Amino acid sequence: MPSETRSPRLAVLIDADNASAKIADGLFEEIAKIGEASVRRIYGDFSNARSKAWADILSKHAIIPQQQFAYTTGKNASDITLVIDAMDLLHSGRFDGFCLVSSDSDFTRLAARIREHGVDVFGFGAQKTPESFRQACRRFFYTENLFGGTANTQDAASKSPPLQSPDEATSIIKKVIAQMESEDGWVDLGEVGKRITNLAPDFDSRTFGSRKLSDLVRKTNSFEIDQPKGGSMRIRIKSTAESPAKTRTARKPAG
Numbered sequence: 001m002p003s004e005t006r007s008p009r010l011a012v013l014i015d016a017d018n019a020s021a022k023i024a025d026g027l028f029e030e031i032a033k034i035g036e037a038s039v040r041r042i043y044g045d046f047s048n049a050r051s052k053a054w055a056d057i058l059s060k061h062a063i064i065p066q067q068q069f070a071y072t073t074g075k076n077a078s079d080i081t082l083v084i085d086a087m088d089l090l091h092s093g094r095f096d097g098f099c100l101v102s103s104d105s106d107f108t109r110l111a112a113r114i115r116e117h118g119v120d121v122f123g124f125g126a127q128k129t130p131e132s133f134r135q136a137c138r139r140f141f142y143t144e145n146l147f148g149g150t151a152n153t154q155d156a157a158s159k160s161p162p163l164q165s166p167d168e169a170t171s172i173i174k175k176v177i178a179q180m181e182s183e184d185g186w187v188d189l190g191e192v193g194k195r196i197t198n199l200a201p202d203f204d205s206r207t208f209g210s211r212k213l214s215d216l217v218r219k220t221n222s223f224e225i226d227q228p229k230g231g232s233m234r235i236r237i238k239s240t241a242e243s244p245a246k247t248r249t250a251r252k253p254a255g
Contacts, residue, residue, distance in 0.1 A: 008035030008096035010122075011089045013082050014054075014063070015102035016044025018125070019143065021053035026146030027124060028061055031099055034122060039089065041066055043078040076106075083110050090114055097122060100137070103129040111136035123201075127163055140202040162209030166219045169208045172200050173217065174237055185236035186226065189214060192235070 012031060031037050040063045044051040047069070058065055066085070068077040089095055090113075098114050100107050103125035111121045111133065123129070123137035127144055134140040144163055176196050180187045193213050196203050210216035217223050217235055227233040 006036070008120075009038045009094060010035045010097045010099055011039040011086070011095045012037045012041070012063075012099040013039075013086055013101065014042040015078065015082060015100075015104060015107075016042050016046070016051040016054045017076070017078060018102040018104045020147075021057055023124075023143045023146045024054075024057050024061055027101065027143070030124075030141060030146060031122075034099075035097060037099070038095070040064060041082075041085065043068060043082045043085075045069055045078070079104065079106055083107075086110055086114065090117060090119060095119065097138075099124060101125070101143075102133075103143075105130035105133045108133045108136045134202045137201050139197055141204060142202065142207055145204060145206040163207045166208045166210070166216060169203070169205075169216055170220045170222045172196060172203060173220070173223070175199060177235070177237060182236070186234045187236065189217065189233040189235050 010031060028037065040061065042054055042058070042063050043066045044054065045068055046052060046055045046065060047067075054063075055065065057063075066078075066081055068081055086098060086100075090098070097120035098111075099122045100111060101124040107123075108130070111123065114121050115136070115138065120138045121136070123133060123140040124143055124146070125133065125140070127142050129140070129142075142163060173192065173196065176192050176199060177185075177187050179195065179199075180191065196213075205211065205213050205216045208216050208219070210219055214233055217225065222238055223235045224238055225233065225235055
């Protein structure tokens with residue numbers, strides 16, 4: 001019998017000082033969509049009240065704590081230990097991807113270095129995360145979309161205010177469509193979804209208050225939609241040009 005295809009092996013490294021324990025359920029649900037979280041480590045001073053919330057849920061998600069006491073004020077031993085471990089795991093050659101959970105721009109170089117080795121990096125951080133770190137990742141997920149688990153977040157997507165206006169997604173989608181160079185303007189929505197994260201690693205329909213990309217496209221009201229029976233959905237940019245008839249009637253003869 002042919003061997004079963006194994007999910008990508010992932011190393012999940014969490015910066016406890018820069019990630020809320022409230023995202024834990026949603027975080028691992030999201031990671032499960034990407035691959036298998038083979039290594040699960042968290043770094044912080046768990047004698048500190050700020051990191052204690054993580055200590056209370058470590059066993060639930062089989063996370064291994066890496067205790068780092070803050071011997072000197074202003075020096076973050078946790079960050080250094082996380083980077084050292086990441087490089088050791090990278091050079092072991094056992095992992096297909098890394099999940100870096102932090103909003104700290106200090107991990108930008110680490111993410112870039114891992115990707116230089118041809119290994120994917122998936123970042124998870126708050127919306128305040130600097131662009132440098134977000135762009136260094138193959139995909140970046142806002143942790144505000146993960147509170148309480150992805151199922152709960154999706155159900156509440158239409159009830160709570162979106163992190164960003166759906167209109168802000170329009171320009172990104174249009175740019176992707178333009179890059180696809182379709183003769184008649186119609187493009188496959190699935191292909192748009194694949195390409196859009198290459199342009200914007202932090203693009204996520206949930207950020208704009210929609211469960212799926214198709215929902216977001218409809219909400220923007222900026223695209224024509226075509227879904228043949230039994231076929232995949234296609235979209236194209238709505239024309240904003242006036243019709244020739246309107247143009248003619250707008251001009252009145254002089255005199």
